[in-house]
Structure formats: C-alpha cells, structure tokens
Amino acid sequence: MSEPVPLAGRRRVTPEQIVDAAAALFAREGYHAVGTRHIADELGIRGASLYHHYRSKEEILAAICRRVTAEPVEETLPLLDDAGTPGTRLAALVRAHLHHLVRRRVEFLVGLQELAALTPEHRAEVESHRRHYQRRVRDTVAAGVRSGEFTVDDPGLAALALLDALNGTARWLDPDGPRSPHAVADVYVRMLVDGLLGRQG
Amino acid sequence: MSEPVPLAGRRRVTPEQIVDAAAALFAREGYHAVGTRHIADELGIRGASLYHHYRSKEEILAAICRRVTAEPVEETLPLLDDAGTPGTRLAALVRAHLHHLVRRRVEFLVGLQELAALTPEHRAEVESHRRHYQRRVRDTVAAGVRSGEFTVDDPGLAALALLDALNGTARWLDPDGPRSPHAVADVYVRMLVDGLLGRQG
DNA sequence: GTCTATATGCAGATAGAC
DNA sequence: GTCTATCTGCATATAGAC
Numbered sequence: 341m342s343e344p345v346p347l348a349g350r351r352r353v354t355p356e357q358i359v360d361a362a363a364a365l366f367a368r369e370g371y372h373a374v375g376t377r378h379i380a381d382e383l384g385i386r387g388a389s390l391y392h393h394y395r396s397k398e399e400i401l402a403a404i405c406r407r408v409t410a411e412p413v414e415e416t417l418p419l420l421d422d423a424g425t426p427g428t429r430l431a432a433l434v435r436a437h438l439h440h441l442v443r444r445r446v447e448f449l450v451g452l453q454e455l456a457a458l459t460p461e462h463r464a465e466v467e468s469h470r471r472h473y474q475r476r477v478r479d480t481v482a483a484g485v486r487s488g489e490f491t492v493d494d495p496g497l498a499a500l501a502l503l504d505a506l507n508g509t510a511r512w513l514d515p516d517g518p519r520s521p522h523a524v525a526d527v528y529v530r531m532l533v534d535g536l537l538g539r540q541g
Numbered sequence: 542m543s544e545p546v547p548l549a550g551r552r553r554v555t556p557e558q559i560v561d562a563a564a565a566l567f568a569r570e571g572y573h574a575v576g577t578r579h580i581a582d583e584l585g586i587r588g589a590s591l592y593h594h595y596r597s598k599e600e601i602l603a604a605i606c607r608r609v610t611a612e613p614v615e616e617t618l619p620l621l622d623d624a625g626t627p628g629t630r631l632a633a634l635v636r637a638h639l640h641h642l643v644r645r646r647v648e649f650l651v652g653l654q655e656l657a658a659l660t661p662e663h664r665a666e667v668e669s670h671r672r673h674y675q676r677r678v679r680d681t682v683a684a685g686v687r688s689g690e691f692t693v694d695d696p697g698l699a700a701l702a703l704l705d706a707l708n709g710t711a712r713w714l715d716p717d718g719p720r721s722p723h724a725v726a727d728v729y730v731r732m733l734v735d736g737l738l739g740r741q742g
Numbered sequence: 743g744t745c746t747a748t749a750t751g752c753a754g755a756t757a758g759a760c
Numbered sequence: 761g762t763c764t765a766t767c768t769g770c771a772t773a774t775a776g777a778c
Contacts, residue, residue, distance in 0.1 A: 352761065369657050372573030375753060388756080389762045397754065453654050456570050492736075497720070497728050504709025505702040505737075512701065519698070527698050535693070536706075536736040553743065576771060590744045592773070 353383050355393045355403070363404045367446035371401055371454040401454060402462040408447040409469040412440055417476055426484030427539045433477070434506065434532055435525045441510050442521045448510050474499060481537060491538030502532050554584050556594045556604070564605045568647035572602055572655040602655060603663040609648040610670040613641055618677055627685030628740045634678070635707065635733055636726045642711050643722045649711050675700060682738060692739030703733050 361382045365374045376397050377387040394400050416436040420429050441448055455463055478499035484490035492498040506528070515521055533539050562583040566575045577598055578588040595601045617637040621630050642649055656664055679700035685691035693699040707729070716722055734740050 370571065370573055370655070372571055373658065376755080377753085385761090386763060387754085388764080391755070392761055395755095454571070457574065492732060494728050497725065498732060500709070500713065501706040501729065501732055504712075505706040508701070508705025508709060511705075524698065527695050528702065531693060531699060531702055531737050535739050536732050538736050577773085578771085586743090587745060588772085589746080589774080593743055596773095598772070 351384050353385055353389075353393070357383060358390060358393055358400060359403050359407070362400045363446045363450055366401065366404065366454060367449040371450070371457045398457065398459060398462070401450070401457055402459070404447050405451040405454075405458065405462065405466050408444050408451040409466045411444065412437065413469050413473055416440060417473060420476055420480050425489055426480045426487065427489050427533055427537070430477070430480055430484070430502075430537070431529045431533045433480075434502075434529050437506050438509060438513075438521060438525045438528065441506070442513065442515050445510055445513075448507075452507065452510070474503060477503060484537065484539075489539055489541075491540065492536075498537060502536060505532060505536075552585050554586055554590075554594070558584060559591060559594055559601060560604050560608070563601045564647045564651055567602065567605065567655060568650040572651070572658045599658065599660060599663070602651070602658055603660070605648050606652040606655075606659065606663065606667050609645050609652040610667045612645065613638065614670050614674055617641060618674060621677055621681050626690055627681045627688065628690050628734055628738070631678070631681055631685070631703075631738070632730045632734045634681075635703075635730050638707050639710065639714075639722060639726045639729065642707070643714065643716050646711055646714075646716075649708075653708065653711070675704060678704060685738065685740075690740060690742075692741070693737075699738060703737060706733060706737075 358379065362374070362379050365379060365382065375387075376390055379400070380387040380390055390397075390400075394403070416433060419432045419436055422429055422432065424432075451466065455466065458466065478496050481490060481492065481498050481502075482495040485492060485495055490498075509524065509528075513519075513521060513524060559580065563575070563580050566580060566583065576588075577591055580601070581588040581591055591598075591601075595604070617634060620633045620637055623630055623633070625633075652667065656667065659667065679697050682691060682693065682699050682703075683696040686693060686696055691699075710725065710729075714720075714722060714725060
C-alpha cells in the first residue's frame with residue numbers, strides 16, 4: 341500500500357503510488373468507469389504525466405493484477421511444502437490466504453473483477469497463476485483423502501468450494517470491523533479444514 | 542433466457558430480449574465496456590431504438606439486477622419455511638440456489654460485479670434483498686445450532702462462508718461441462734451442510 | 743417501434759515546452 | 761518528470777421523420 345495519497349497539489353509520483361491509487365479507484369468504481377484523469381487527480385498530477393510511468397491505462401491494470409496473482413503463488417503456496425499433514429498445511433494456507441486478502445484487498449477485488457479488461461497476454465498470465473494455485477490446493481486435498489485425514493468425495497470440487505469461500509471474504513471482511521481478520525481466520529480454519537474437508541480427529 | 546438472439550437484420554424486440562442480450566454482454570465484457578450500440582447490434586436494431594424500451598442504459602442494468610435479486614428471495618427463501626430440520630431445509634436451499642445460479646448465470650454475475658454502476662436507489666434495492674436473504678440463512682443456521690443439529694461457532698460467519706462458496710460456482714460451473722449441476726449440488730450439500738455446518742447424524 | 747441525424751461531452755493517448 | 765494543448769474517436773442520449 342505504500343503511503344497515503346494526497347488529494348491535490350503538484351508533486352512527483354512513483355509507479356507504486358499510481359498502482360495504489362488506481363487499484364482503489366478501480367475496486368470502487370470499476371476499471372472502465374475510471375478515467376486516466378481521475379487517477380491523476382487523486383495523485384495531484386495531470387493525466388498526461390501518467391504516461392511517463394505506464395504506456396497505457398491497461399498496463400496499470402496489469403500491474404495491479406500481477407501484484408495480486410504472483411504474490412500468493414510465491415509467498416503462500418510454499419506453505420504446502422512444509423512438514424505436517426495435509427490438514428495442518430492447509431490450515432496454514434487458509435490463514436496466510438486470508439492475511440493476503442486483507443493486505444491486498446483492493447488489488448484482489450480488481451484482479452477478480454476486471455480480468456476481461458486485460459489484453460489476452462496479460463489475462464493468460466493471471467489465469468495461469470490462478471490455475472496453478474488451485475491445482476496445488478486440490479492436490480493437497482487429494483493427498484489428505486488418500487491418507488484418510490479428509491473425507492471429501494471430490495478433491496477438485498472441495499478445493500473450489502474452499503477457495504471460493506476464502507475469496508468471498510474480500511467483499512465483506514473489514515479489518516476495522518467487529519470481527520478481526522485473525523478471529524475470522526480461526527473460525528474459517530475450523531469451518532473449512534475441519535468441517536468442509538472433514539478432517540478427522 | 543427467452544429465445545436465441547439473431548446476429549443481424551431489422552426486427553422488433555421486446556424488453557426481455559434487450560435484458561437478455563445486455564446481460565450476456567455485461568457479464569462477458571463489463572457494464573462500462575459495452576456501449577448501447579453494441580447491445581443494439583446484438584439485437585439487429587439501432588442504438589436509438591433501445592430508448593423506446595428503457596430510458597437509459599442504467600435502467601437496463603437495473604432490470605438485470607432486479608431479476609436476479611428478487612427471484613431468489615421469492616422462490617428459494619420460502620424453502621426455509623417448509624417442514625423439516627434446519628439441516629434438511631438448508632440442504633433444499635443449497636440445491637435451489639445452485640439451480641437458480643445455473644438458470645440465471647449471466648445475470649447473477651452482472652448483479653455481483655456491477656453494483657457500483659447502479660444509481661444509489663437501485664443499488665439500495667439490490668442490497669436490501671441480498672441482506673434479507675443472508676439474514677434468513679444465518680437465522681436458520683442459528684436455529685440448527687440451538688437444536689444441536691449443527692456445530693459451528695458463529696452462525697453469521699457460517700452463513701457467509703456457505704453463500705460465498707455457493708455464489709463462487711457461478712464463475713466456473715458450466716452446465717455443459719463434465720460435472721452436471723445436479724452432481725455438483727449433491728457434493729455441495731454434503732460439503733456445506735454436513736461438513737461446513739457440521740450436521741450431526 | 744425503428745429509423746436517420748445529431749448534440750454534447752469525455753475517453754485514452756500524443757507532442758513538445760519547461 | 762510534469763506540464764499545456766490537442767488529436768481522434770466513441771460514449772449516452774435526444775429530435776423528429778416514417
């Protein structure tokens with residue numbers, strides 16, 4: 341998130357600040373509803389100045405999406421290679437996944453909703469990362485089924501349901517709300533790993 | 542869905558056909574990415590002719606959203622008033638909810654993603670229906686907890702997780718794919734009602 | 743109920759000064 | 761690295777003929 345963005349005044353901006361400001365606007369109003377001038381206003385610069393940092397508005401969107409698809413693969417997925425049973429490893433993934441969703445909430449919403457606005461190349465990149473993530477979760481669920489730790493019928497569907505439940509939190513989980521993300525994570529581990537996946541013991 | 546829409550040629554259209562065509566386009570490309578001419582092209586009429594049926598593009602969007610928020614409240618929610626335990630009633634709701642998602646798939650995706658494009662009045666209407674639906678599910682979960690049928694810690698979070706898992710299917714469930722919606726519903730009832738909610742017995 | 747023609751405004755993007 | 765000025769095109773919506 342870098343730092344808070346001023347509302348007006350002439351200044352120098354970084355590519356990071358542009359991505360932050362654009363992500364917040366895209367998440368709230370939608371990519372196509374937000375003009376380049378709108379992004380620039382938020383940063384206190386003129387629309388033309390954006391093009392010194394990015395070659396097009398779509399490149400800004402792609403930067404947002406890249407941030408939010410590469411990170412989980414690089415930072416969260418390795419938890420599935422740690423020691424422990426599939427159940428303990430997936431419990432760790434659930435917590436880390438929710439942590440990531442809170443940290444990158446607006447970027448995540450943009451990446452989820454604005455896929456259609458990406459060029460085919462950029463979209464393919466995002467979808468490839470997402471499929472990879474989903475496949476690793478599914479394989480871990482399947483390992484737990486084989487070892488007898490889980491009791492689901494279809495590891496593929498279970499992985500989809502688990503990830504959809506996790507990702508859905510981005511729409512309503514408020515870090516400053518009554519339920520802290522940490523408390524939600526505790527409940528979700530029980531509901532999803534113990535409940536949905538049917539962890540025994 | 543009424544009937545298939547021709548690709549070109551001069552014809553008379555109904556408000557239903559406009560909504561169908563617009564919903565498909567909005568779901569695929571996003572509300573703001575689709576022009577009124579684009580919708581008209583799909584129907585084989587001119588852009589101006591749309592304004593005989595709807596006063597604005599946003600009214601078309603509102604009609605799509607109304608269709609997909611009123612229906613579940615009127616058709617699916619009554620299942621929670623039937624006889625049976627909270628578990629059997631929620632199992633029926635899961636099946637009906639998935640059935641609705643398949644039948645109104647594109648409209649549902651639009652209603653989920655384009656809330657920000659609605660006028661405040663139309664958005665309030667949609668959100669009110671949605672909150673009502675969620676509240677009824679939560680209350681039924683809570684009833685099951687009180688009766689000892691379910692074992693979740695937080696009925697509110699459980700309802701959210703359950704609905705997020707259900708709604709997520711709209712993004713990937715393909716009626717013509719390898720898993721039939723009916724088969725998916727069977728698995729989801731087991732995972733969500735027996736698993737996530739911890740139904741005993 | 744659809745058409746042609748058009749009003750009006752803003753979109754993304756570029757050129758070149760400072 | 762940001763600015764002013766501007767290009768070009770398409771957006772939503774309306775007026776009035778058929």
